[in-house]
Amino acid sequence: MIDWTPFTLSFKLAFVTTLILLLIGIPVAWWLANTRSRLKPFIEALVSMPLVLPPTVIGFYVLWLLAPESMIGSLLEKIGIEVVFAFPGLVIGSILYSFPFMVQPLQSGFESVDRSIIEASYVAGKSQLETLLRVVLPAIKPSLLSAIIITFAHTIGEFGVVLMVGGSIPGKTQVASIAIYEYVEALDYEHAHIYSLIMLAISFAVLLSVYWLNRRFKRVAQW
Amino acid sequence: MIDWTPFTLSFKLAFVTTLILLLIGIPVAWWLANTRSRLKPFIEALVSMPLVLPPTVIGFYVLWLLAPESMIGSLLEKIGIEVVFAFPGLVIGSILYSFPFMVQPLQSGFESVDRSIIEASYVAGKSQLETLLRVVLPAIKPSLLSAIIITFAHTIGEFGVVLMVGGSIPGKTQVASIAIYEYVEALDYEHAHIYSLIMLAISFAVLLSVYWLNRRFKRVAQW
Amino acid sequence: AAANLSYVLPHIIAVFKAKNPDVVVKVSYASSGKLAAQIQRGAPFAIFLSADTSYPKFLYKKGLTVTRPVVYAKGALALYSKKIATLAELPNLSRVAVANPSTAPYGKAAKEALQNAGLYDKLKSKLIYGQSIGQTTAYAIRAADAGLVAESAMYAKQMQPLRRYFHTIDPALYKPIDQAMVLLRNDDAARRFFVFLLSPQAGSIFRAYGYTLDD
Amino acid sequence: MVALGLRKILRDFTLEVSLRIERSEFVVIQGPSGSGKTTLLRIIAGLEKAEGAIEMEGERWLDEDGSLPPQKRSIGFVFQNYALFPTMSVLQNLLFVQNDKSFALHLLRLVDMLDLKERYPHELSGGQKQRVALARAYMRRPKVMLLDEPLSALDPAIRTHLQSKIKELHEEFGTTTFMVSHDVAESYRLADRIVLLERGRVREILDKEALLSHKTHHVGEVVDIKDGKAYVAFMGQIFRIPATKDMEVGQMVPLQIGEIRAL
Amino acid sequence: MVALGLRKILRDFTLEVSLRIERSEFVVIQGPSGSGKTTLLRIIAGLEKAEGAIEMEGERWLDEDGSLPPQKRSIGFVFQNYALFPTMSVLQNLLFVQNDKSFALHLLRLVDMLDLKERYPHELSGGQKQRVALARAYMRRPKVMLLDEPLSALDPAIRTHLQSKIKELHEEFGTTTFMVSHDVAESYRLADRIVLLERGRVREILDKEALLSHKTHHVGEVVDIKDGKAYVAFMGQIFRIPATKDMEVGQMVPLQIGEIRAL
Ligand SMILES: Nc1ncnc2c1ncn2[C@@H]1O[C@H](COP(=O)(O)OP(=O)(O)OP(=O)(O)O)[C@@H](O)[C@H]1O
Ligand SMILES: Nc1ncnc2c1ncn2[C@@H]1O[C@H](COP(=O)(O)OP(=O)(O)OP(=O)(O)O)[C@@H](O)[C@H]1O
Numbered sequence A, B: 001m002i003d004w005t006p007f008t009l010s011f012k013l014a015f016v017t018t019l020i021l022l023l024i025g026i027p028v029a030w031w032l033a034n035t036r037s038r039l040k041p042f043i044e045a046l047v048s049m050p051l052v053l054p055p056t057v058i059g060f061y062v063l064w065l066l067a068p069e070s071m072i073g074s075l076l077e078k079i080g081i082e083v084v085f086a087f088p089g090l091v092i093g094s095i096l097y098s099f100p101f102m103v104q105p106l107q108s109g110f111e112s113v114d115r116s117i118i119e120a121s122y123v124a125g126k127s128q129l130e131t132l133l134r135v136v137l138p139a140i141k142p143s144l145l146s147a148i149i150i151t152f153a154h155t156i157g158e159f160g161v162v163l164m165v166g167g168s169i170p171g172k173t174q175v176a177s178i179a180i181y182e183y184v185e186a187l188d189y190e191h192a193h194i195y196s197l198i199m200l201a202i203s204f205a206v207l208l209s210v211y212w213l214n215r216r217f218k219r220v221a222q223w
Numbered sequence C: 001a002a003a004n005l006s007y008v009l010p011h012i013i014a015v016f017k018a019k020n021p022d023v024v025v026k027v028s029y030a031s032s033g034k035l036a037a038q039i040q041r042g043a044p045f046a047i048f049l050s051a052d053t054s055y056p057k058f059l060y061k062k063g064l065t066v067t068r069p070v071v072y073a074k075g076a077l078a079l080y081s082k083k084i085a086t087l088a089e090l091p092n093l094s095r096v097a098v099a100n101p102s103t104a105p106y107g108k109a110a111k112e113a114l115q116n117a118g119l120y121d122k123l124k125s126k127l128i129y130g131q132s133i134g135q136t137t138a139y140a141i142r143a144a145d146a147g148l149v150a151e152s153a154m155y156a157k158q159m160q161p162l163r164r165y166f167h168t169i170d171p172a173l174y175k176p177i178d179q180a181m182v183l184l185r186n187d188d189a190a191r192r193f194f195v196f197l198l199s200p201q202a203g204s205i206f207r208a209y210g211y212t213l214d215d
Numbered sequence D, E: 001m002v003a004l005g006l007r008k009i010l011r012d013f014t015l016e017v018s019l020r021i022e023r024s025e026f027v028v029i030q031g032p033s034g035s036g037k038t039t040l041l042r043i044i045a046g047l048e049k050a051e052g053a054i055e056m057e058g059e060r061w062l063d064e065d066g067s068l069p070p071q072k073r074s075i076g077f078v079f080q081n082y083a084l085f086p087t088m089s090v091l092q093n094l095l096f097v098q099n100d101k102s103f104a105l106h107l108l109r110l111v112d113m114l115d116l117k118e119r120y121p122h123e124l125s126g127g128q129k130q131r132v133a134l135a136r137a138y139m140r141r142p143k144v145m146l147l148d149e150p151l152s153a154l155d156p157a158i159r160t161h162l163q164s165k166i167k168e169l170h171e172e173f174g175t176t177t178f179m180v181s182h183d184v185a186e187s188y189r190l191a192d193r194i195v196l197l198e199r200g201r202v203r204e205i206l207d208k209e210a211l212l213s214h215k216t217h218h219v220g221e222v223v224d225i226k227d228g229k230a231y232v233a234f235m236g237q238i239f240r241i242p243a244t245k246d247m248e249v250g251q252m253v254p255l256q257i258g259e260i261r262a263l
């Protein structure tokens, strides 16, 4: 019998993480693509830092930072938000770790967009925000799509950070990747295979429909 | 006392992996960006599949596939190539897992490049290959850079696949991310902190110089 | 709970639940190192079943537990190989999987056993380290020529067809792997399960899965 | 009153322009390739930083205290490379500027692009793109119109047609217009004032007075002189007229249309 | 001998062209915006698929069996949007085509871009880019030259200068040249033959002589009709022409210029 909760948890986590990262990543990438600040290379290097540490170790530091014993943790505790070993903790950990996957492709998209369409929008009286949303983002759709898909898929598969911060509590923080990992650890390969297959099948279906819709849409509005 | 071999191993692995992935990823991304095949959405979705499984699980399947007991493994064994529990295995595992990180940004770069400069190169008598290398890749430098950096940094930090395929043999397959992970597991936080710091410092230095050089170069040849 | 308990615990829980239908037992498996780190940071666990005694001791010393560490079972090592049947033959092979001695209790025991058998120095360059006992077993059955694994693995459902490749190792060669647990929260349901784990009924289930117990 | 006093350095190129014109004037900017015409328009639009001051019908668009952002300047701009939004159809390109469909359709009819209003920019020819860019610039009914060679990719017939439309719209909205053009005939036809740029400086300003003598007539280019006949290119045709002594090949000569015929 | 017989459908637009010219001829292609000029050049270059056949000085570039790739066709192409390589300097843009520095410098001198040879495309004005694109097209000393409005962004002085250079290079290399141009004076000066396209079809093929009698269509507005006379506004003047029955005030009517007069 297959327990579906890990899967729903995984997709919920990936969805929430991607959404929040879009909201954070777009302004950061936009700023990086446009700034002439001398700090730019520093911040660019900093953005990639979460990548170079093993996820478990990142999870470990996030745990340290957000635990009820810490400053931030106790603050959150006071206002009644449970972070570590709960869903919000998974989201925070995933956001931190997947941050570069969102920012990098967006930044390179922004950097290669034709300046003159931005100027045309400004001249048309549109604010930076409106220009970003209605002119630039549609124009860099391939990069946007790739940022979203990498972030989403990566959050689905990631388990190091999530395991450390969330603690594999069934129905609460035990996402599918952890469940599969545990089956492998327990030498229960049969379940591991089944869960992996389900994971692959669902993800493939999701990605395929995204790409397929993208293609159909392109055929209507080619650019 | 600090053992530096894990660090040199990590950087060697990241370097080799990134290099090979460049060689594989560029043609694949180029093909995906240009094809009108109906299979395109399938292959695009397929490319992202390594992301949705936990790295350890991927490592597990790679191990299964390449082990001396398997078809491929026994074949390799016969021609004297040691794959699992050796550096080549780490490279294969990392390539597999980091494949989407290389292909995705490159593909979106290729898709947004101005068609007419490609045509101008064809008209100038240049082959597709020469056009790709001398016209297109320079023109999508932001995407190229982002593909390289994500792949490189991610290979440095990744440990799930590598741990599974490599077996953490000191001096041979024990890369820095594994070493750090082991310190955390052993509750030896002091060493974990030190190694993490070193990892961050080196990586930061590497990335900073890449970004800084990129910026300097841009000032000369802005585009 | 430590990952090596994932075969036996469901069985024990099933028996426990039959008697205490009002208690919901949820298990979070991970390596003992991770769990210890998490408990230190306030993980909402009620009982910590470690794979050894050092992690519970560590937590006990920090004052994070309700009880002292109590040994609930002892793990035993087994040799898994399709090629050989005794430790002495190990040097003829080229790849031997063991758990990582610095992070896994079974690794520590394996190293000790090899040292006591006088094989460690000869084998040192042929050892491949698994991060957990599960990973080590995976190596042993697929990629390495032999492995020192937990005897309890033999009782996993998947291992039934491979049972004949498990060979026992003389328990005198290593200190028994004392697996200890601590109670972390003082609530009634947790205490009931804690006590049940030490009951003879639980003990017999542990035995049936390859663990040993002091009588 | 419109007054400019600007200075801008781009590597070894310096633009230094002072100019004072009436509101609602039609100013044509001429000058060799690379003389700073586009740069001047971009500075007026606020797309390029510059030292100096711009006063535009009472508003201060640029002075020492700062620069009004392009969004706040009431301008229309036809870019030399069109800069159409690639992800929007022709009609959407116009509606993005101002959500006024009937006005958009009106403008598209003027530039003869109504049939192609659902097309995307990459499905248009060069001249079609240019006409969309022109229509889009008027969507905001701007106070100041900046046209960077808005008709360069068009054939003579539609070009003359659009010249009259630009003039009409200019008068209808009372717009102050700056238009870059290389076409002498076009310039004379449209301009109240012609500014000649050279290497970033104003070489000459032909004002109303100076232009008046040209006003009633047109100019054509002498392309050949043979047997006492001059061959003159004018409005997309070659005409044969009696040659005068001082005519030379390549020269622009003043002309009048003697007769037209209905078809 | 160059022979084309082509057919290409783009949505609701059909290009259908048959043409037969001598080698080393200079053919100017004229036609309204959107009539298929760029598409025709792109098909000749092999950048656009089409049905039909192209025979170019003995080589078969296109027939039922397939299409020779653009790389194998000895062509030079000046794109309407220039298509300079953004990551290469002006000089590098030329050297990329053919690593012949002295020829590159020679061509850059011809188009008066020698001083700016180290600049990158984004540092150039529109006309400067166009001149680089022109020079680049000659680097391969191609057999067939395809020029898509190569001088549209240039002022009259440099434009006339480059016209003679294009003619010289055309003769020097014995190139067969197809050039899109909207400028009659330019066409008259350069063309051996003028092809008039309209809605994707060849409307007329003219040689120089025939160009004299060729009339362009314009439109004027009927402002009044009185006593069998229509008063038509055209180019800022009012002309009196015989009225026809179906004329109405406010209507746009097709016109031809019958006669011009020098002043
Ligand atoms: N991808 C496309 N889909 C549909 N129609 C297209 C596409 N590309 C071009 N067209 C149409 O084909 C026709 C010919 O275009 P082409 O670019 O050849 O015109 P042109 O003669 O060069 O015009 P111009 O002088 O304006 O540059 C135009 O009407 C254009 O709208
Ligand atoms: N980024 C830049 N760096 C250096 N020089 C530049 C840069 N941009 C433009 N220039 C130079 O500034 C001068 C003015 O350019 P501008 O585009 O205003 O010319 P223009 O009069 O519009 O020419 P055209 O008629 O060819 O379009 C040119 O000589 C050009 O080379």
Ligand SMILES: [Mg+2]
Residues within 6 Å of the ligand: D037, D038, D039, D080, D148, E125, E126, E127
């Ligand atoms: Mg310009």
Ligand SMILES: [Mg+2]
Residues within 6 Å of the ligand: D125, D126, D127, E037, E038, E039, E080, E148
């Ligand atoms: Mg064209």
